[in-house]
Amino acid sequence: MDIGDFVKLELENTTYSGTVMPSLNEDTVVIKMKSGYNVGIDKKKIKNIEILESGDKPKYGLPPLNLEKNPKLKNISILSTGGTVASRVDYKTGAVHPAFTADDLIRAVPELMDVANIKGKVILNILSENMLPKYWVMTADAIKEEIENGAEGIVIAHGTDTMHYTASALSFMVNSEVPIILVGAQRSSDRPSSDAALNIIAAVKAATEPIKGVYVLMHGETGDTVCHLHEGTKVRKLHSSRRDAFKSVNETPIAEVNPFTKKVTYLREVKSQDRSKIKEVVLNTNLEEKVALIKVYPGIDSEILKFYVDNGYKGIILEGTGLGHTPETFFEGIDYANENNVLVAMTTQTINGRVNMNVYSNGRELQAKGVIPCEDMLSEVAFVKLMHLLGNYEFKEAKELMSKNIAGEINESINLEC
Amino acid sequence: MDIGDFVKLELENTTYSGTVMPSLNEDTVVIKMKSGYNVGIDKKKIKNIEILESGDKPKYGLPPLNLEKNPKLKNISILSTGGTVASRVDYKTGAVHPAFTADDLIRAVPELMDVANIKGKVILNILSENMLPKYWVMTADAIKEEIENGAEGIVIAHGTDTMHYTASALSFMVNSEVPIILVGAQRSSDRPSSDAALNIIAAVKAATEPIKGVYVLMHGETGDTVCHLHEGTKVRKLHSSRRDAFKSVNETPIAEVNPFTKKVTYLREVKSQDRSKIKEVVLNTNLEEKVALIKVYPGIDSEILKFYVDNGYKGIILEGTGLGHTPETFFEGIDYANENNVLVAMTTQTINGRVNMNVYSNGRELQAKGVIPCEDMLSEVAFVKLMHLLGNYEFKEAKELMSKNIAGEINESINLEC
Numbered sequence: 001m002d003i004g005d006f007v008k009l010e011l012e013n014t015t016y017s018g019t020v021m022p023s024l025n026e027d028t029v030v031i032k033m034k035s036g037y038n039v040g041i042d043k044k045k046i047k048n049i050e051i052l053e054s055g056d057k058p059k060y061g062l063p064p065l066n067l068e069k070n071p072k073l074k075n076i077s078i079l080s081t082g083g084t085v086a087s088r089v090d091y092k093t094g095a096v097h098p099a100f101t102a103d104d105l106i107r108a109v110p111e112l113m114d115v116a117n118i119k120g121k122v123i124l125n126i127l128s129e130n131m132l133p134k135y136w137v138m139t140a141d142a143i144k145e146e147i148e149n150g151a152e153g154i155v156i157a158h159g160t161d162t163m164h165y166t167a168s169a170l171s172f173m174v175n176s177e178v179p180i181i182l183v184g185a186q187r188s189s190d191r192p193s194s195d196a197a198l199n200i201i202a203a204v205k206a207a208t209e210p211i212k213g214v215y216v217l218m219h220g221e222t223g224d225t226v227c228h229l230h231e232g233t234k235v236r237k238l239h240s241s242r243r244d245a246f247k248s249v250n251e252t253p254i255a256e257v258n259p260f261t262k263k264v265t266y267l268r269e270v271k272s273q274d275r276s277k278i279k280e281v282v283l284n285t286n287l288e289e290k291v292a293l294i295k296v297y298p299g300i301d302s303e304i305l306k307f308y309v310d311n312g313y314k315g316i317i318l319e320g321t322g323l324g325h326t327p328e329t330f331f332e333g334i335d336y337a338n339e340n341n342v343l344v345a346m347t348t349q350t351i352n353g354r355v356n357m358n359v360y361s362n363g364r365e366l367q368a369k370g371v372i373p374c375e376d377m378l379s380e381v382a383f384v385k386l387m388h389l390l391g392n393y394e395f396k397e398a399k400e401l402m403s404k405n406i407a408g409e410i411n412e413s414i415n416l417e418c
Numbered sequence: 419m420d421i422g423d424f425v426k427l428e429l430e431n432t433t434y435s436g437t438v439m440p441s442l443n444e445d446t447v448v449i450k451m452k453s454g455y456n457v458g459i460d461k462k463k464i465k466n467i468e469i470l471e472s473g474d475k476p477k478y479g480l481p482p483l484n485l486e487k488n489p490k491l492k493n494i495s496i497l498s499t500g501g502t503v504a505s506r507v508d509y510k511t512g513a514v515h516p517a518f519t520a521d522d523l524i525r526a527v528p529e530l531m532d533v534a535n536i537k538g539k540v541i542l543n544i545l546s547e548n549m550l551p552k553y554w555v556m557t558a559d560a561i562k563e564e565i566e567n568g569a570e571g572i573v574i575a576h577g578t579d580t581m582h583y584t585a586s587a588l589s590f591m592v593n594s595e596v597p598i599i600l601v602g603a604q605r606s607s608d609r610p611s612s613d614a615a616l617n618i619i620a621a622v623k624a625a626t627e628p629i630k631g632v633y634v635l636m637h638g639e640t641g642d643t644v645c646h647l648h649e650g651t652k653v654r655k656l657h658s659s660r661r662d663a664f665k666s667v668n669e670t671p672i673a674e675v676n677p678f679t680k681k682v683t684y685l686r687e688v689k690s691q692d693r694s695k696i697k698e699v700v701l702n703t704n705l706e707e708k709v710a711l712i713k714v715y716p717g718i719d720s721e722i723l724k725f726y727v728d729n730g731y732k733g734i735i736l737e738g739t740g741l742g743h744t745p746e747t748f749f750e751g752i753d754y755a756n757e758n759n760v761l762v763a764m765t766t767q768t769i770n771g772r773v774n775m776n777v778y779s780n781g782r783e784l785q786a787k788g789v790i791p792c793e794d795m796l797s798e799v800a801f802v803k804l805m806h807l808l809g810n811y812e813f814k815e816a817k818e819l820m821s822k823n824i825a826g827e828i829n830e831s832i833n834l835e836c
Contacts, residue, residue, distance in 0.1 A: 297801055303729065320547075
């Protein structure tokens with residue numbers, strides 16, 4: 001019995017069928033069942049082992065599944081950009097290089113067959129820490145192509161490091177009536193605790209919903225219980241390793257998605273889709289790449305800001321302290337940016353809560369120097385939005401739009417209990 | 419009846435005594451009672467008003483309280499650096515400039531008399547966004563002086579924007595057997611929801627405990643229920659406006675402090691004090707100020723890092739993505755920093771969780787380039803620690819100490835449920 005084999009294990013009172021996974025404990029066999037769920041079985045309790053299908057088969061030797069489309073199910077395209085979530089499929093097919101055809105996906109997560117008609121496509125294969133603005137554009141282009149070719153929902157498999165930056169970029173760049181769901185995994189498939197399969201199932205389910213917009217789907221709790229669907233401009237990675245690392249900030253998630261029952265429970269109002277325009281996609285992928293995100297700290301020197309101005313930067317997001325402040329030591333640099341028509345906008349490093357630059361003198365002075373408050377917008381979203389605005393509008397208009405809601409990134413009031 | 423007057427208000431069935439506070443609603447009188455708690459009273463329900471003491475009296479005209487020390491209580495020094503928490507006292511005395519004598523404090527929060535023998539001292543009067551490393555040194559010097567003069571506990575009133583940076587700096591700079599408690603307020607005293615009085619009461623209480631080390635004390639919940647005592651190197655401001663904005667990260671708080679019952683409930687082990695050395699203080703206030711904190715983002719340019727190296731910076735904290743990564747676009751800058759003996763260390767912008775640069779190739783490559791993983795250390799703490807290390811040690815030793823625990827900033831394992 002080797003890793004990758006599809007086996008039937010007989011125990012005293014029960015039988016398990018599934019694919020043998022790597023196990024961290026040599027006394028235990030880990031089986032991934034068809035449900036996508038893993039079970040660890042004490043080797044001593046196994047009475048009989050039957051190898052139903054060997055995992056040794058070369059990938060390209062697997063016969064095509066020749067699945068016919070189920071007319072009752074929606075057509076969902078899964079686009080892979082790489083990352084931990086995509087590595088699962090690699091593992092299952094035994095391929096070192098990415099493999100993300102519909103057949104690979106169905107073999108890895110057979111349950112997808114019951115949720116949608118699946119199409120798979122690799123558009124990139126990078127670790128998400130290496131995502132670049134040009135790849136956001138490439139992803140937007142791929143989404144447009146899929147939708148125009150009949151996709152009724154899009155799932156983007158993505159590494160988690162920068163998934164929220166990409167979700168934000170797509171929120172500003174893609175206008176369509178189709179749900180676009182980014183999905184990742186915090187644990188790779190060679191670990192019994194992998195969240196990849198359940199997240200993909202829930203993401204595909206979410207992509208079949210009659211909603212539009214860009215969302216992130218990940219585990220909602222550390223356990224395998226429920227997944228959360230987050231608005232693409234209101235979500236952030238808030239833990240380096242936990243499976244529920246992604247959290248909506250200043251907002252509740254959009255919905256809970258149960259990957260077992262496939263039930264979707266909406267937690268707040270959602271943008272519903274206009275089916276009559278389902279194939280219409282308008283992209284705006286212009287980006288000004290000379291934008292920076294600067295976190296301020298005690299004693300930060302004005303020379304730092306001058307460096308950006310002198311090097312052709314057009315916009316700066318300052319991640320300030322508290323309600324949106326910087327040390328006075330930074331004022332000279334801000335004046336210099338303002339004199340040189342560099343757009344400076346303010347978020348807060350408290351992550352949660354809203355910028356309010358009217359409460360203290362520091363905030364009022366900064367506004368007098370031309371700094372724009374970003375309200376309850378996340379720093380990462382503000383960074384992407386400023387690239388988008390400066391890529392499409394003149395300075396004055398970009399400045400006005402920075403503090404106005406475009407894609408769900410600013411709410412007039414925030415739920416203080418979030 | 420004017421703001422600042424001490425009054426007795428008779429209602430149908432009850433009587434309230436306290437100081438008249440500004441009210442946001444003209445139909446309501448807000449009274450700050452001696453307990454430090456505010457009550458809003460419908461003007462229509464007031465049957466009789468008696469002005470017991472006019473608030474118009476000039477500050478310097480108030481007679482001294484001539485309080486005698488209670489030998490059963492500890493001697494606590496409250497040092498004010500400014501900020502919202504100190505503005506309360508300003509308001510109460512009618513002074514525009516800071517006033518923070520023991521008498522002012524006792525008049526504002528009479529309950530303190532029952533908790534400790536209070537001494538008050540103004541050492542700075544700045545908004546905490548303007549805190550500078552040299553003010554951290556000034557504060558450390560003031561702490562030493564107070565302890566050598568008999569203070570058995572220290573409370574530092576501080577603005578909240580950068581209170582966690584200061585707590586971290588004092589954690590590395592001050593070695594003593596006395597508890598040092600930083601305290602702030604999220605709402606100023608002219609708002610009925612002010613948390614200033616309760617936080618000060620709980621902070622003074624914590625300063626009387628037989629513990630040592632540097633802590634932050636703030637509301638533990640949005641309501642006036644319980645305060646949390648946080649370890650100075652494990653705490654961060656995580657909301658711009660909520661009263662429970664400060665949270666321990668990757669750890670539980672040290673203790674709950676009930677400002678009403680004065681009960682202190684420890685939630686984990688704490689450093690206990692050696693009473694025999696209570697007057698001994700060793701300071702190490704050397705700081706290398708040429709240290710920067712850089713948050714990385716998709717597409718961040720190596721030229722940015724080169725700017726710091728070329729401008730004499732000696733250390734850089736990178737707030738990376740996920741488990742501690744940067745885009746490959748930044749590698750050239752990191753090589754340049756390494757070649758020029760600039761110490762580069764890595765934290766994570768996920769805030770929660772631990773850096774682990776052994777999991778993905780990106781992290782391993784960064785380590786090969788000399789980047790030091792900061793484990794479960796907060797970015798703000800790592801920034802201060804690097805200033806401290808480079809101010810006291812040679813490059814090689816500083817590099818080794820960066821990933822080792824000195825003042826509670828690194829734990830070997832973290833509670834994943836935090």
